[in-house]
Amino acid sequence: MPVQPFQGPRPTPALPVLPYRKPTRGRDYWVLDDVLPDPDAVRARHLARTDWDEGYPHRPESWPGLRAMPGLEPDELAHVEALVRAATGAGRIWALDQAEGGTFNHNCVQVVGAGECEPRPHTDSRSLCRYAAVLYLNPAVPKRCGTSFHRQSFPGGRLGGNSVVAPHDNLVDALGTRFVPPDSFTEDLAVPHRYNRLLLYTANLIHTATEYHGATLEEKRMTCVFFWMA
Numbered sequence: 001m002p003v004q005p006f007q008g009p010r011p012t013p014a015l016p017v018l019p020y021r022k023p024t025r026g027r028d029y030w031v032l033d034d035v036l037p038d039p040d041a042v043r044a045r046h047l048a049r050t051d052w053d054e055g056y057p058h059r060p061e062s063w064p065g066l067r068a069m070p071g072l073e074p075d076e077l078a079h080v081e082a083l084v085r086a087a088t089g090a091g092r093i094w095a096l097d098q099a100e101g102g103t104f105n106h107n108c109v110q111v112v113g114a115g116e117c118e119p120r121p122h123t124d125s126r127s128l129c130r131y132a133a134v135l136y137l138n139p140a141v142p143k144r145c146g147t148s149f150h151r152q153s154f155p156g157g158r159l160g161g162n163s164v165v166a167p168h169d170n171l172v173d174a175l176g177t178r179f180v181p182p183d184s185f186t187e188d189l190a191v192p193h194r195y196n197r198l199l200l201y202t203a204n205l206i207h208t209a210t211e212y213h214g215a216t217l218e219e220k221r222m223t224c225v226f227f228w229m230a
Contacts, residue, residue: 002120002208003171003180015152015175015184018161021205023149023189029201030087031191035080035135039196042076043137046109047217057116065112066217071135071224072107080135084200084228088131093228096128106227109137112212113220119210121150121185123164123171124203129227132203137222139195141213145221146193148210149201153186162188164204171206193221203227 023029036042052068055061072080084093095106124132134147152160168174190210191199201207214220 002122064117
């Protein structure tokens with residue numbers, strides 16, 4: 001669940017300072033290019049879908065754009081998971097099912113356009129996933145529409161941390177509030193958008209989509225997101 005910049009006067013208790021772990025490629029995140037053997041076929045399949053769940057601005061939901069599941073077919077997902085295991089060294093990865101507490105829309109395709117959402121720094125639930133990943137599925141989206149890792153920013157230019165650790169489960173839990181000043185985070189590292197790129201990362205790091213793009217289904221930022229335990 002993302003934190004939200006508050007609007008108007010609101011008490012501003014000092015936020016806790018989180019631990020900092022410099023995002024390091026090969027330890028905290030992995031960039032895997034040319035992941036799918038036929039990304040054009042996967043993209044065409046989603047452009048032809050008619051079963052989208054609608055978020056903001058189509059319906060009064062807290063989440064933006066369009067969503068649908070599954071994003072990848074079983075053989076495509078197995079291919080991606082083999083790459084994830086090889087990159088991380090994890091002997092086994094798995095997604096929790098609804099009976100185990102929810103999936104965070106694992107293997108879900110998401111389409112979000114310009115003006116439908118702003119960057120929302122957040123972490124994913126430590127109790128539901130260790131690794132998260134985003135697969136970029138639009139060849140025409142600008143590089144700036146990738147994913148960024150953020151860290152805390154305090155008045156006077158002081159920087160804080162970027163990770164949620166035990167006993168906390170997610171960023172809201174660690175900060176003790178959903179509502180924070182709008183300048184509470186600053187970009188630490190940005191990974192550019194690239195078609196058929198999988199960005200894999202440890203899910204307890206603060207992250208967000210860097211920017212959204214497009215006005216039509218064909219133009220908008222299309223991704224598939226994943227959440228695995230290990």
